[in-house]
């Protein structure tokens with residue numbers, strides 16, 4: 001089989017937030033295996049550079065897309081080039097945390113941005129892609145939730161709650177699509193080293209270094225390998241949810257504040 005006919009057999013993969021971290025590593029992983037790729041994010045220069053880099057391995061289409069903008073998302077899906085229209089794997093990865101201070105010190109605008117991105121953005125993309133995914137004999141939606149969806153910790157408030165939405169939305173989609181070819185996974189990573197913490201701490205490099213120093217955190221390539229593994233499961237297997245922590249991370253006790 002020629003390389004070209006092999007590539008034609010792979011489903012088209014759409015990755016949101018492919019300009020850094022998990023999304024970037026996942027784009028590289030699928031590209032290396034010849035999957036046609038749609039990569040999106042807000043930073044065009046990065047998309048351009050990544051697209052040029054990955055074109056050596058596969059066909060790549062990039063589009064600047066802010067997932068919060070529902071009209072833009074609808075237009076983007078409607079205007080996908082013919083070659084990329086039949087999306088078979090959707091990696092809903094775009095997301096962010098802003099701030100880690102206690103709830104009463106948090107900025108309301110940060111809460112809105114997290115909800116707009118992690119909840120509304122993910123819903124915008126999913127809703128626009130569902131007719132296409134449903135039309136495939138087999139399709140996968142892989143949603144990036146977090147351990148913060150499952151476990152409370154100080155400073156997680158709206159971030160964790162937004163990821164709990166992602167986890168529950170994933171289960172509910174599973175219910176709707178049981179018996180169809182559409183698979184849905186909620187992937188729930190713990191501490192992972194990426195720009196995520198620079199965004200969360202608003203560019204504070206010292207806080208970033210403190211978090212990751214000596215922690216042997218998950219690397220974006222680890223998550224890319226897991227996403228690829230989920231997507232490559234045989235069509236009759238659905239990984240419902242998968243929580244992943246670095247070995248160095250574990251639960252702490254419930255706290256009791258004595259008066």
Ligand code: NDP
Nearest residue numbers: 017019020021022041042043066067094095192194195196
């Ligand atoms: P990064 O900050 O490295 O990457 C986030 C990506 O999301 C970027 O490509 C960014 O692109 C994109 N993004 C953010 N806002 C928007 C938007 N409004 N529209 C489109 N794209 C957007 O973080 P990670 O790779 O670590 O995180 C990826 C996902 O994994 C997130 O959903 C995060 O919550 C989740 N996660 C992260 C963990 C971690 O510890 N790192 C652990 C568990 C889950 P651009 O700025 O160019 O738009």
Ligand code: 8X3
Nearest residue numbers: 146147148189190191
């Ligand atoms: C990111 C992981 O532990 O910072 O989703 O919430 S954590």
